[in-house]
Amino acid sequence: MSALLELKDCRLTYPSNARNEADKLALAIDHLTIREGDRIALLGKSGAGKSTLLRHIRHQLADRASWCPQDASLVPQLKVFHNIYSGALDRHSGFVNLTNLLLPSSHFEAEITALAEPLGISELLWTKADELSGGQQQRVAIARALYQQKPILLADEPVSALDKLQGREILELLVSRHDTSVIAMHNAQLALTVCNRVIGLKDQKLFLDCPVDQLSADSIGQLYQ
């Protein structure tokens, strides 16, 4: 499998609140390679650095990756249709985007309806985003990520607001529509059912990196100690 991204001696920091104090370390990675075909479960306790790493990977991969953020980040005043459509703004001209905002074309409506159906949100296309439940908002964010139609998926807790069965089905759908995925999850058990590689972060470092079928219960236990 070819390497998509290689990180070496990578130190990710954030600015200190105190004046004249050096930046603080969020995560230090000595070496990490992401390969085409990887379906990576990014695990670790809260604050371990999962979002920090995802943001860095996103920055490195630029427009090759679809992005599904932790907080959905929908535009509250816009309808579900437009929020999903916004995943494709860079594929179309300004004229097409503006026209579609005012008067959605049947072509785009059909595309987005087809995308929304397996996510159970096709009945909500003309509802404003701020009228949705948390789980509905999360599914709209997933649809927007799918509509980006990029080969790589970067997702931060994409199914945290969904029930167990729906979360698993939608996670499988997300992974099946991308060649490569990196997904930060708190629910390790669910992540490991759809991923083939696990990256565990602990104490601001890479703690484990191995294929899911070689993962021991002991190492997962240590990751969360």
Ligand SMILES: Nc1ncnc2c1ncn2[C@@H]1O[C@H](COP(=O)(O)OP(=O)(O)OP(=O)(O)O)[C@@H](O)[C@H]1O
């Ligand atoms: N801008 C910032 N200001 C203050 N602290 C930050 C900032 N960015 C990152 N950190 C710190 O860096 C560490 C890693 O944060 P990050 O959000 O990546 O963790 P996480 O594993 O994604 O957590 P969670 O699972 O709770 O989302 C945390 O200790 C966090 O407090």
